[in-house]
Amino acid sequence: MKDKLKEIILEAGKILRDGYFSKKDVNFKAKKDLVTKYDVAVENFLKEKFSDEFKDFNLIAEESNNENIEFNNSIIIDPIDGTTNFVNQVPHTAISVGVYKDKKPYIGIVYNPILDELYEAQINCGAFLNGEKIEVSKEKVFQKALISTGFPYSSGTNQDDLLDVIEKIKNILPKCQDIRRLGSAALDLCYIAKGTYEGYYEMNLKAWDVSAGIIILLEAGGQVSNLYLQDYKLFEDKYIVASNGLIHSHLISNLVMK
Numbered sequence: 461m462k463d464k465l466k467e468i469i470l471e472a473g474k475i476l477r478d479g480y481f482s483k484k485d486v487n488f489k490a491k492k493d494l495v496t497k498y499d500v501a502v503e504n505f506l507k508e509k510f511s512d513e514f515k516d517f518n519l520i521a522e523e524s525n526n527e528n529i530e531f532n533n534s535i536i537i538d539p540i541d542g543t544t545n546f547v548n549q550v551p552h553t554a555i556s557v558g559v560y561k562d563k564k565p566y567i568g569i570v571y572n573p574i575l576d577e578l579y580e581a582q583i584n585c586g587a588f589l590n591g592e593k594i595e596v597s598k599e600k601v602f603q604k605a606l607i608s609t610g611f612p613y614s615s616g617t618n619q620d621d622l623l624d625v626i627e628k629i630k631n632i633l634p635k636c637q638d639i640r641r642l643g644s645a646a647l648d649l650c651y652i653a654k655g656t657y658e659g660y661y662e663m664n665l666k667a668w669d670v671s672a673g674i675i676i677l678l679e680a681g682g683q684v685s686n687l688y689l690q691d692y693k694l695f696e697d698k699y700i701v702a703s704n705g706l707i708h709s710h711l712i713s714n715l716v717m718k
Contacts, residue, residue: 461514461559461567462567462569462580462582464513464514465510465557465559465567465569466569466578466580468506468509468510468513469506469555469557469569469571470571470573470578471505471509472502472505472506472509472539472555473555473571473573474573475498475501475502475505476498476502476539476540476546476553476555476573476574477573477574478498479496479497479498479501479546480546480549480553480573480574481549484496484497484498484546484547485497486547495523495543496540496543496546496547498539498540498546499522499523499539499540499543500523500539501539502539502540502555503521503522503523503524503537503539506521506537506539506555506557507519507521507524507537510535510537514535516533517533517534517535517559518530518532518533518534518535519534519535519537520534520535520536520537520667520668521536521537521538521539521668522537522538522539522666522668523539531560531563531667531694531695532560532562532563533560533561533562534559534560534563535557535558535559535560536557536558536559536560536667536668536671536672536694537556537557537668538555538556538557538646538666538668538669538671538672539555540553540554540555541553541554541555541556541570541644541645541646541647541668541669542554542642542643542644542646542647544643545642545643545644550642550643551572551574551575552572552575552642552643552644552647553572553574553644553647554570554571554572554573554577554644554646554647555569555570555571555573556569556570556646556668556669556671556672556673557569557570557671557672558667558668558670558671558672558673558674558675560671560694563694564583565583565674565675565678566582566583566675567580567581567582567583567675568580568581568582568671568672568673568674568675568676568679569672570646570647570649570650570672570673570676572647576590577589577590577650578590579594579650579653579654579672579673579676580676581653581675581676581678581679581680582675582679583675583679584679585679586679586680587653587676587677587679587680589650589653589654594653594654594655594680595653595654595655595680595681596652596653596655596677596680596681596682596703596704596705597652597655597656597657597658597704597706598704598706599658599704599706599707600706600707601707602635602636602707602710602711602714603635603636603637604636604637604658605636605637605658605659605707605711606636606637606638606639606640606656606657606658606659607632607636607637607638607639607640607657607658607659607660607661607711608639608640608641608642608648608651608652608657608659608660609628609629609639609640609641609660609661609662610641610643610645610648610662610665611625611641612625612662612663612664612665613664621663621664624663625663628661628714628715631714631715631717632711632714632715635714636658636659640657645662645665645669645670645673645700646669646670646672646673647673648660648662648673648702649670649673649674649676649677649684649702650673650676650677652677652680652682652702652703652704653673653676653677653679653680653682654680655704658703658704658706658707659701659702659703659704659707659708659711660700660701660702660703661699661700661701661702661711661715662699662700663698663699664698665700667694667695670692670694670700671694673702674692674702677702681704681705682702682703682704682705683702683703683704683705683708684700684701684702685700685701685702685708685712686698686699686700686701687699687701687712687715687716689708689709689712699715701715
């Protein structure tokens with residue numbers, strides 16, 4: 461299944477790449493939430509191909525109406541993770557596809573066609589970048605840890621979310637090496653998987669933002685939880701916390717400190 465998924469996703473990457481270098485008409489789903497015709501085109505291409513090839517799985521996709529689709533045996537699609545980057549030609553943007561069996565992680569693929577990076581993992585088979593095995597950083601000291609985060613779309617309208625973001629940065633920034641904010645949750649998780657970052661956290665993400673990256677990170681030896689050190693639940697938890705596993709408890713203690 462993974463090889464066929466890759467073949468289809470690589471083909472869809474041509475649509476994303478063409479759009480990246482083209483003039484784009486942009487619409488807003490919310491105050492800060494962008495969508496382009498390329499998001500829709502990539503999603504429709506993937507849904508058509510996946511429907512033909514993988515009939516035992518339903519499809520949950522960002523730009524579709526998922527109201528009556530049950531999360532179970534599911535392929536979860538983010539056609540362009542990092543749409544703001546895509547629109548502004550910042551090269552951190554990717555197609556993210558996570559496959560789940562009985563709600564459990566199975567296959568994750570994240571493809572950035574601009575930088576030609578294909579991250580992939582299947583449960584119990586390891587994680588890979590362009591065919592080369594990847595593993596998380598071995599850094600244990602939080603002061604040396606490079607952390608990534610993201611800012612929720614709700615920060616433009618929800619004062620509580622905005623203040624929460626600012627408070628957490630205030631707690632963490634003095635205690636770690638630095639914080640990065642590149643604008644793609646899928647790629648942030650992959651960057652931990654390949655050892656670039658030690659940790660990552662963000663609020664208000666959707667399942668399609670992280671469904672594939674979680675699988676890739678776990679297979680690279682990392683850890684993923686909510687703020688309470690419980691397994692992160694797609695469609696349920698407000699915060700995701702991810703790391704190399706070695707700085708995880710330290711990261712959480714700084715996120716929840718008052």
